[in-house]
Amino acid sequence: MPAxxxxxxxxxxxxxxxxxxxxxxxxxxxxxxxxxxWQQYWSTNPIHKIVEEQGLNSLSPADNRxxxxxxxxxxxxxxxxxxxxxxxxxxxxxxxxxxxxxSAPRPRDDQWGRDKSGRDIGDYTPEEYAAxxxxxxxxxxxxxxxxxxxxxxxxxxxxxxxxxxxxxxxITEDDIRAEKERRQExxxxxxxLYGVKSNPYANDPEWDDVVPIPQDEPEGAIAAISYAEDxxxxxxxxxxxxxxxxxxxxxxRLTEHIIDLNPAHYTVWLYRFDIMxxxxxxxxxxxxxxxxxxxxxxxxxxxWHHRQLLMDIYYPTLQSxxxxxxxLAAEEHSFLTKILESDTKNxxxxxxxxxxxxxxxxxxxxxxxxxxxxxxxxxxxxxSAWSHRFFLVFSxxxxxxxxxxxxxxxxxxxxxTIDREISYTQEKVRLAPQNQSxxxxxxxxxxxxxxxxxxxxxxxxxxxxxxGEGEEKEKVRSSHALDWLADIYKEAGEKExxxxxxxRLGERWDRIRxxxxxxxxxxxxx
Amino acid sequence: MAYSSPSQEPxxxxxxxxxxxxxxxxxxxxxxxxxxxSLSQNAVETSxxxxxxGTQDGIRVNRHGIPSLGRERHIRFLDKSLGNLPPAFKAADxxxxxxxxxxxxxxxxxxxxxxxxxxxxxxxxxSIQNESGGxxxxxGQQSHLATTYAMVLSLAIVGGEAAYQVIDRRAxxxxxxxxxxxxxAFRLTLGGEIDLPLDLPYDxxxxxxxxxDLFTGLADYVRRCQTFEGGISARPGAEAHGAYAFCAxxxxxxxxxxxxxxxxYLDMPRLISWLSSRQYAPEGGLSGRTNKLVDGCYSHWVGGxxxxxxAAIHGPTISTxxxxxxxAAGDLYSRExxxxxxxxxxxxxxxxxxxxxxxxxxxxxYHTCYVLSGLSSAQxxxxxxxxxxxGIMPPWTYEVLSHLDEAQVYNEExxxxxxxxxxxxxxxxxxxxxxxxxxxxxx
Numbered sequence: 001m002p003a004x005x006x007x008x009x010x011x012x013x014x015x016x017x018x019x020x021x022x023x024x025x026x027x028x029x030x031x032x033x034x035x036x037x038w039q040q041y042w043s044t045n046p047i048h049k050i051v052e053e054q055g056l057n058s059l060s061p062a063d064n065r066x067x068x069x070x071x072x073x074x075x076x077x078x079x080x081x082x083x084x085x086x087x088x089x090x091x092x093x094x095x096x097x098x099x100x101x102x103s104a105p106r107p108r109d110d111q112w113g114r115d116k117s118g119r120d121i122g123d124y125t126p127e128e129y130a131a132x133x134x135x136x137x138x139x140x141x142x143x144x145x146x147x148x149x150x151x152x153x154x155x156x157x158x159x160x161x162x163x164x165x166x167x168x169x170x171i172t173e174d175d176i177r178a179e180k181e182r183r184q185e186x187x188x189x190x191x192x193l194y195g196v197k198s199n200p201y202a203n204d205p206e207w208d209d210v211v212p213i214p215q216d217e218p219e220g221a222i223a224a225i226s227y228a229e230d231x232x233x234x235x236x237x238x239x240x241x242x243x244x245x246x247x248x249x250x251x252x253r254l255t256e257h258i259i260d261l262n263p264a265h266y267t268v269w270l271y272r273f274d275i276m277x278x279x280x281x282x283x284x285x286x287x288x289x290x291x292x293x294x295x296x297x298x299x300x301x302x303x304w305h306h307r308q309l310l311m312d313i314y315y316p317t318l319q320s321x322x323x324x325x326x327x328l329a330a331e332e333h334s335f336l337t338k339i340l341e342s343d344t345k346n347x348x349x350x351x352x353x354x355x356x357x358x359x360x361x362x363x364x365x366x367x368x369x370x371x372x373x374x375x376x377x378x379x380x381x382x383x384s385a386w387s388h389r390f391f392l393v394f395s396x397x398x399x400x401x402x403x404x405x406x407x408x409x410x411x412x413x414x415x416x417t418i419d420r421e422i423s424y425t426q427e428k429v430r431l432a433p434q435n436q437s438x439x440x441x442x443x444x445x446x447x448x449x450x451x452x453x454x455x456x457x458x459x460x461x462x463x464x465x466x467x468g469e470g471e472e473k474e475k476v477r478s479s480h481a482l483d484w485l486a487d488i489y490k491e492a493g494e495k496e497x498x499x500x501x502x503x504r505l506g507e508r509w510d511r512i513r514x515x516x517x518x519x520x521x522x523x524x525x526x
Numbered sequence: 527m528a529y530s531s532p533s534q535e536p537x538x539x540x541x542x543x544x545x546x547x548x549x550x551x552x553x554x555x556x557x558x559x560x561x562x563x564s565l566s567q568n569a570v571e572t573s574x575x576x577x578x579x580g581t582q583d584g585i586r587v588n589r590h591g592i593p594s595l596g597r598e599r600h601i602r603f604l605d606k607s608l609g610n611l612p613p614a615f616k617a618a619d620x621x622x623x624x625x626x627x628x629x630x631x632x633x634x635x636x637x638x639x640x641x642x643x644x645x646x647x648x649x650x651x652x653s654i655q656n657e658s659g660g661x662x663x664x665x666g667q668q669s670h671l672a673t674t675y676a677m678v679l680s681l682a683i684v685g686g687e688a689a690y691q692v693i694d695r696r697a698x699x700x701x702x703x704x705x706x707x708x709x710x711a712f713r714l715t716l717g718g719e720i721d722l723p724l725d726l727p728y729d730x731x732x733x734x735x736x737x738x739d740l741f742t743g744l745a746d747y748v749r750r751c752q753t754f755e756g757g758i759s760a761r762p763g764a765e766a767h768g769a770y771a772f773c774a775x776x777x778x779x780x781x782x783x784x785x786x787x788x789x790x791y792l793d794m795p796r797l798i799s800w801l802s803s804r805q806y807a808p809e810g811g812l813s814g815r816t817n818k819l820v821d822g823c824y825s826h827w828v829g830g831x832x833x834x835x836x837a838a839i840h841g842p843t844i845s846t847x848x849x850x851x852x853x854a855a856g857d858l859y860s861r862e863x864x865x866x867x868x869x870x871x872x873x874x875x876x877x878x879x880x881x882x883x884x885x886x887x888x889x890x891x892y893h894t895c896y897v898l899s900g901l902s903s904a905q906x907x908x909x910x911x912x913x914x915x916x917g918i919m920p921p922w923t924y925e926v927l928s929h930l931d932e933a934q935v936y937n938e939e940x941x942x943x944x945x946x947x948x949x950x951x952x953x954x955x956x957x958x959x960x961x962x963x964x965x966x967x968x969x
Binding site for chain 1: 548554555556557558559561562563564607608609610611612613615616617618619620621622625626629643645646647649650652653662663664665666667668670715716749750752753754755756760761762763764765766767793795796798799802803805806807810815816817818856857858859860863
């Protein structure tokens with residue numbers, strides 16, 4: 001890195017050594033424009049060089065006079081104050097001193113400025129500097145062309161005639177494309193030279209007619225977010241188009257961009273849906289896009305509401321076509337299966353899945369029940385899958401009472417369905433008896449079937465041995481079985497046995513819930 | 527309330543802290559079958575046990591093995607969260623009123639003064655407020671029920687006429703009516719999804735018979751959301767979930783006194799059974815669904831159900847305002863377990879401060895608010911008070927007193943402020959805002 005010249009005496013010495021080097025050797029390629037300018041300065045100001053390097057006193061009387069004359073010449077006011085004779089004398093002396101006719105100005109340390117990475121432009125090589133200058137002039141050129149474009153577009157807008165040809169000015173698609181390219185090139189150059197972030201909307205002629213509405217953060221606002229430039233710009237344009245309720249293609253693209261930046265922005269989703277309806281965008285295109293977004297933002301729930309809105313308008317269009325409904329159901333099913341593979345208990349996805357079952361009437365779909373069974377067999381503790389199974393079985397309109405509550409007996413559910421569910425669930429309980437999901441499910445099944453808990457007494461008892469017969473002998477493979485037995489014995493009027501179950505739960509098998517088990521014991525007394 | 531000081535009971539380093547085996551050893555029944563659920567459950571148990579044992583390096587604990595509440599660190603964390611937020615917070619751009627609520631409520635719980643935020647909140651609220659009277663997630667965003675609710679709570683927390691005046695009750699009422707569905711439910715925003723209703727900003731002066739339509743069908747809708755497991759779901763048929771349990775109870779508690787309305791619309795034994803199942807050992811903390819992991823935020827969503835349930839079971843009482851020592855005998859859940867989880871596992875112990883989901887998760891404003899709120903409910907007892915009979919206030923109100931336990935395991939200076947059992951705002955703030963609006967006739 002070449003030394004910087006600050007002009008002081010010590011710096012001047014460095015300059016001197018540099019001068020000597022460059023005097024003996026041809027200029028190196030790595031020379032900077034700063035060095036070049038200094039060379040030019042020294043070579044056109046030889047007397048100043050001596051003064052800066054060795055001081056005023058080291059000048060010969062003749063040089064000293066020349067030096068003072070030069071300083072005088074640089075101040076035209078002072079020259080004007082001299083008499084005519086005095087001026088003539090001055091020029092004569094200067095001419096005799098044989099100083100260079102043109103002298104370069106003394107370089108200032110800050111005259112080049114810094115580039116976007118903080119590098120002093122003075123440290124550029126001549127080649128680098130030439131490239132830098134070329135880019136700068138390219139920006140000016142593009143900027144001028146862009147001004148012409150805007151002028152012509154205004155003329156076209158007002159249907160002005162070209163006085164030379166008599167034709168009305170027009171703006172073609174090609175003109176717009178060229179302008180867009182122009183602005184992109186300008187933005188790229190500006191980013192390269194000055195580190196200015198490009199503003200894609202401001203640089204897009206398609207958005208020239210929109211005045212963005214910036215975030216209006218009041219004085220003293222709390223929890224104000226310092227938005228990144230791209231987000232702030234896009235939001236400014238969103239507010240502007242929403243304010244005038246513009247529902248066009250470009251707005252659709254804008255919503256896509258914002259959703260990509262912040263999918264939790266519910267307003268933009270609702271706006272997007274309005275645009276879709278207005279433009280009659282094919283639902284399948286939208287779904288395809290949505291599928292991608294869903295995988296990118298697994299925890300977002302606006303996505304699922306949007307999907308539901310799409311189905312609300314899509315389904316009626318193919319409702320009468322059985323094959324089309326089947327195809328849609330199959331596609332949705334394969335998509336949901338994939339999503340749930342990556343997030344097996346996602347509440348929003350399961351919520352949408354239930355909506356879809358209701359909407360498309362998938363109650364008896366082999367796919368639907370099959371995939372839930374698969375999920376339960378993959379992880380018998382997946383309570384979301386159990387919950388969905390309950391929904392499929394007990395909300396199926398063909399074999400349930402409409403609006404029957406989850407916790408009440410539904411006489412419309414066939415007995416063999418209840419039987420099937422009981423044996424399925426018992427089989428799953430046996431795999432891992434301390435897993436509460438199938439126990440809860442089983443209770444739900446019995447309630448729906450109007451069957452007393454006592455019908456599974458033996459099953460529940462099979463997980464408990466020698467209760468209350470001493471710490472060693474007593475074996476409990478499921479605290480849930482004990483919980484059940486307390487209710488089963490209570491139902492059968494065997495209060496003491498029920499109390500023992502609850503007591504042992506609080507004392508040993510489920511101590512964190514001691515307070516609850518004690519409450520249940522008090523309930524036994526009532 | 528005084529901030530934490532080092533005056534806690536000293537614990538000699540060579541003496542092992544007194545932590546019951548319940549919180550340091552595996553549960554007595556463990557199935558051998560391995561699935562994804564059991565794998566993640568076991569991992570969380572292991573990491574929690576290390577924190578619950580009170581032997582983590584660099585964390586000072588009392589003789590019960592419990593670290594003190596890092597009040598000052600947590601206050602600093604929340605103050606910072608109300609300041610300028612970096613660009614990464616753009617994901618919160620559509621839910622800024624929630625940040626206000628979480629931070630302000632957390633600060634009051636910690637005993638900090640939030641009046642310095644009043645002017646800033648009022649200015650920000652006005653910039654977010656829409657013509658409709660509702661509030662969106664931020665400037666220029668469509669009004670949303672959830673963000674509106676959060677904003678009203680925030681204004682109630684900072685309190686004062688300037689804050690209350692921001693609320694345009696007349697416009698907001700009209701807007702709420704547009705969101706009402708025939709099923710009794712509400713849409714969260716025009717064109718938005720239907721969800722279990724969150725607590726509505728209730729004020730008694732508007733609760734007159736001719737306006738009852740906004741409340742019509744609400745309790746029935748809540749009833750239809752109770753699932754076969756006993757818990758409450760977002761909509762009929764879905765899975766029982768802790769957050770909806772609290773919203774459902776809150777919603778019912780607005781419509782009528784809990785001891786009357788809960789048993790009328792809900793199967794209480796099944797609900798209590800499900801709520802009770804949310805507490806796990808050894809973690810001591812609460813989960814949101816069956817077979818899901820404990821998470822600090824359910825200290826509020828599930829833990830916050832207990833004051834309402836216990837008050838409903840206890841029934842109305844006459845105000846004594848005398849704090850009598852209560853033993854663990856009447857409790858339906860383990861307050862000690864929850865408090866241990868919160869103080870041992872729920873605190874970010876670094877300089878950053880704030881509360882968290884579980885060990886090794888970063889703290890955030892959401893968890894800080896709800897973990898502290900859960901701590902408050904575990905440290906207090908809520909009772910329903912009978913009417914004072916003047917007819918201005920609803921015919922029932924609540925009394926929230928310190929829960930005094932001879933076997934208290936946390937330091938008394940770590941008791942946080944009491945909260946309103948329904949609205950989750952500092953106790954007394956509900957009365958202040960309701961008095962203000964009921965003194966203003968007309969609407």
